[in-house]
Amino acid sequence: MTAVTHPTIAPTGTAASALRDNRRRRRARSVLVTCALVVAVAALFVFTMMVGSFRIGAGEVVASVLHLRDNPSVDFVVRGLRLPTAASALTVGLALGASGTIFQQLLRNPLASPDFVGITSGAGLAAVTGIVLLEAGGLVISGFALGGAILAGLAMYLLAWRDGVTGYRFILIGIGVAIFFDGLIGYVLSRARLFEARQAMHWLTGSVGQASPEELRLLVGALLVLLPVAVLLQRPLRALELGDDAARTLGTRPDLSRAGLLATGIVLVALAVAVAGPIVFVALVAGPIANRLLGPATGGILPAALVGAALLLVADLVAVHLLPTPLPTGVVTGAVGAPYLLWLLATTNRQGAGG
Amino acid sequence: MSATSRYATRTSGRGGRRATALGPGLAALCVVLAVVAFLSVTMGSRSIGLSEVLRALGNLDSDGSITSTVTLELRVPRTLLGILVGAALGVAGAILQGVTRNPLADAGMMGINSGAAVLVVFAVTVLGVQGVGVYIWFAFAGAIGALVLVYAIASLGREGATPVKLALAGAAVTAGLVSVTTGIVMTNVDALNELRFWQVGSLAGRYTPILTGVAPFLLIGLAASLGFGRVLNGLALGEDTARGLGQNVTRTRTAAFAVVAVLAGAATAACGPIVFIGLVVPHVARLLCGPDYRWILPYSMVLAPIVLLLADVLGRVVAAPDELQVGVVLGVMGAPAFVAIVRYGRLSEV
Numbered sequence: 051m052t053a054v055t056h057p058t059i060a061p062t063g064t065a066a067s068a069l070r071d072n073r074r075r076r077r078a079r080s081v082l083v084t085c086a087l088v089v090a091v092a093a094l095f096v097f098t099m100m101v102g103s104f105r106i107g108a109g110e111v112v113a114s115v116l117h118l119r120d121n122p123s124v125d126f127v128v129r130g131l132r133l134p135t136a137a138s139a140l141t142v143g144l145a146l147g148a149s150g151t152i153f154q155q156l157l158r159n160p161l162a163s164p165d166f167v168g169i170t171s172g173a174g175l176a177a178v179t180g181i182v183l184l185e186a187g188g189l190v191i192s193g194f195a196l197g198g199a200i201l202a203g204l205a206m207y208l209l210a211w212r213d214g215v216t217g218y219r220f221i222l223i224g225i226g227v228a229i230f231f232d233g234l235i236g237y238v239l240s241r242a243r244l245f246e247a248r249q250a251m252h253w254l255t256g257s258v259g260q261a262s263p264e265e266l267r268l269l270v271g272a273l274l275v276l277l278p279v280a281v282l283l284q285r286p287l288r289a290l291e292l293g294d295d296a297a298r299t300l301g302t303r304p305d306l307s308r309a310g311l312l313a314t315g316i317v318l319v320a321l322a323v324a325v326a327g328p329i330v331f332v333a334l335v336a337g338p339i340a341n342r343l344l345g346p347a348t349g350g351i352l353p354a355a356l357v358g359a360a361l362l363l364v365a366d367l368v369a370v371h372l373l374p375t376p377l378p379t380g381v382v383t384g385a386v387g388a389p390y391l392l393w394l395l396a397t398t399n400r401q402g403a404g405g
Numbered sequence: 406m407s408a409t410s411r412y413a414t415r416t417s418g419r420g421g422r423r424a425t426a427l428g429p430g431l432a433a434l435c436v437v438l439a440v441v442a443f444l445s446v447t448m449g450s451r452s453i454g455l456s457e458v459l460r461a462l463g464n465l466d467s468d469g470s471i472t473s474t475v476t477l478e479l480r481v482p483r484t485l486l487g488i489l490v491g492a493a494l495g496v497a498g499a500i501l502q503g504v505t506r507n508p509l510a511d512a513g514m515m516g517i518n519s520g521a522a523v524l525v526v527f528a529v530t531v532l533g534v535q536g537v538g539v540y541i542w543f544a545f546a547g548a549i550g551a552l553v554l555v556y557a558i559a560s561l562g563r564e565g566a567t568p569v570k571l572a573l574a575g576a577a578v579t580a581g582l583v584s585v586t587t588g589i590v591m592t593n594v595d596a597l598n599e600l601r602f603w604q605v606g607s608l609a610g611r612y613t614p615i616l617t618g619v620a621p622f623l624l625i626g627l628a629a630s631l632g633f634g635r636v637l638n639g640l641a642l643g644e645d646t647a648r649g650l651g652q653n654v655t656r657t658r659t660a661a662f663a664v665v666a667v668l669a670g671a672a673t674a675a676c677g678p679i680v681f682i683g684l685v686v687p688h689v690a691r692l693l694c695g696p697d698y699r700w701i702l703p704y705s706m707v708l709a710p711i712v713l714l715l716a717d718v719l720g721r722v723v724a725a726p727d728e729l730q731v732g733v734v735l736g737v738m739g740a741p742a743f744v745a746i747v748r749y750g751r752l753s754e755v
Contacts, residue, residue, distance in 0.1 A: 159569070159573070161573040161576075161577060162573070165580055166573065166576040166577065166580060209744050209748070210747075210748075212748060218569060219747060219748070221569055221572070221573070222509065222569065222572060222747045223744060223747055223748075225514070225572045225573070225575075225576050226740060226743040226744060226747065227740070228576065229513070229514065229680055229681075229736075229740075230680075230736055230737075230739075230740040230743075233605075233606070233678070233680055233732060233733065233736035234733065234736065236601070236604045236605045236606075236678075236732075237605050237730065237732075237733045239601045239604075240601045240602055240604075240605045240730070242601075244594065244597070244598060247597060247598075247601055248594065248597060251587065251590055251591060251597060252591065254587065255584075255587050255588075255591060330580055330583075330584050331580070331584075375592070377588065377591065377592075378591065380584065380587070381584065381587065381588040381591065383584075384580075384581065384583075384584020384585065384587070384588065385584065385585065385588065387580075387581070387584070388580075388581030388582075388584065388585070389581075391577050391580075391581055392558065392577075392578075392581070
């Protein structure tokens with residue numbers, strides 16, 4: 051975790067003006083980085099709709115998406131085929147990035163992403179059960195995944211609750227729950243017929259290309275509500291980083307804020323998994339990358355969400371266009387994420403911040 | 406650490422008296438194990454009576470009847486494998502918890518399953534290997550590799566391998582290896598088919614060739630593990646004290662880790678991932694016999710196969726004529742125990 055730079059005693063004179071200067075510089079950098087990320091994400095969003103076996107110019111893509119011009123053949127490719135995937139990559143990335151950074155900051159551990167602490171496993175177990183036992187498909191699977199993730203999150207919160215929830219206990223319980231669910235997933239897969247096992251495995255890898263319009267609408271609607279909520283919760287999150295007592299003196303109710311933040315993070319990741327399956331590592335790396343870009347102004351939820359979206363758009367471009375055979379997005383994020391993760395583990399541990 | 410010093414006084418103060426009660430306790434557990442082993446041979450979708458078992462065991466060449474074939478070729482090897490694998494997992498967990506001074510250390514949580522799975526898939530896809538008896542060796546290598554990797558990553562940094570660091574390093578390496586595994590499995594149906602049966606953790610279908618294959622490793626590992634009691638007791642007092650007592654801490658750690666890798670690696674290779682047993686059993690042993698590792702190790706070694714065989718029998722009885730794999734039964738039973746350890750266990754007291 052980064053050093054906390056908030057003043058604990060009222061500064062006076064030159065110290066105060068230096069502090070104000072410092073704060074202004076940080077805010078300026080934060081705004082600049084966020085704007086640059088918005089531009090980059092928008093450019094990637096348009097670019098993913100330009101490439102493919104049928105190439106389309108940027109102007110035509112924008113015109114078609116915004117319904118400015120009618121050109122049936124372009125409209126079919128853009129609105130019918132490419133927009134759903136691009137929109138799914140964008141929104142799932144935003145949700146994963148935001149929820150990952152909320153978890154990491156709240157649990158004060160750079161490795162505590164929702165991938166590892168049981169929520170994704172809960173979604174996976176529910177979805178795989180749906181695929182194998184009920185032979186469900188489409189929206190039903192998403193519903194199962196959403197329910198599984200939320201139930202897993204709720205169960206972990208209750209199990210970790212003992213005069214409040216500490217990051218330490220939540221992480222350990224989460225990992226235990228994840229192992230438990232993963233074991234059951236293995237069992238369900240062994241019971242399945244081979245065809246269904248493949249289908250379930252495919253779902254478990256995660257892919258942005260499998261979203262249906264209904265799922266997308268649901269995710270977009272939820273993001274419109276949840277992202278502003280997450281940004282509003284940024285203040286109590288900062289306060290909690292100082293410790294519960296300090297947070298209380300700053301007028302934050304620690305348990306309530308923590309519950310609110312966890313709920314927001316869990317619902318965000320649950321929706322993302324419901325739409326695209328468990329795409330690993332995006333939630334884990336979005337926050338740290340955003341922090342590197344932000345420099346001293348670390349911890350922004352919005353920049354982390356934008357980085358998540360950019361990562362997922364790029365990963366899908368690679369998965370669909372650069373590999374010899376198109377693979378699910380999750381294979382790419384996994385293959386790229388694993389080495390990065392080992393590096394992150396090694397460096398954070400050397401600084402003694404790994405837990 | 407006040408907890409350890411309290412343990413230390415308790416050991417030195419009552420050690421002698423406790424030992425007199427602990428010996429018979431261990432003997433009693435061995436009797437329980439024998440009873441459970443007998444249950445494991447007789448119970449199942451085909452019930453076999455005591456006299457029939459004895460007759461089959463009496464003339465070891467199968468006389469061709471179904472009963473004697475089932476007994477000699479299925480039940481007895483399965484039971485023996487259960488005993489060996491259970492003992493290995495239990496004692497490996499106890500050593501790991503002692504040597505890392507970490508109550509949550511467990512080979513299963515430290516990437517051993519995903520490491521084994523990755524090499525199983527590699528063997529099936531790239532080398533075209535089929536059958537548990539062959540890819541078991543790849544599983545063995547993968548398990549040991551992942552365990553060493555996770556421990557190495559978690560021990561970086563000044564405070565060494567803390568519970569959270571170990572757990573996260575294990576989870577993270579697992580996530581990485583799983584996505585590699587999935588990537589391969591997505592494009593290869595054979596690999597998926599082999600993997601999905603290996604990865605549930607089961608004693609079934611792993612008969613004589615596998616038993617004879619892993620038994621030497623398990624037996625050597627088990628024998629070696631019993632020698633660690635004294636040094637683990639020293640380590641429990643803290644690294645500095647252990648050094649003061651003349652121990653070479655680094656050498657102890659390395660040796661203990663090698664034994665754990667062989668035990669847990671061979672067990673996982675043979676039976677697939679059997680979770681939570683190596684984590685929970687040492688805690689039960691510690692409840693029964695106190696903090697002296699010279700007792701915790703043999704107690705874990707006897708308790709774990711009791712639990713494993715009971716779970717295996719339960720899985721056969723509950724779902725008869727089908728069966729529930731032992732890995733699933735133990736997962737369902739072990740998860741609440743794990744949560745209880747995290748919630749109520751005094752985590753610094755190992």
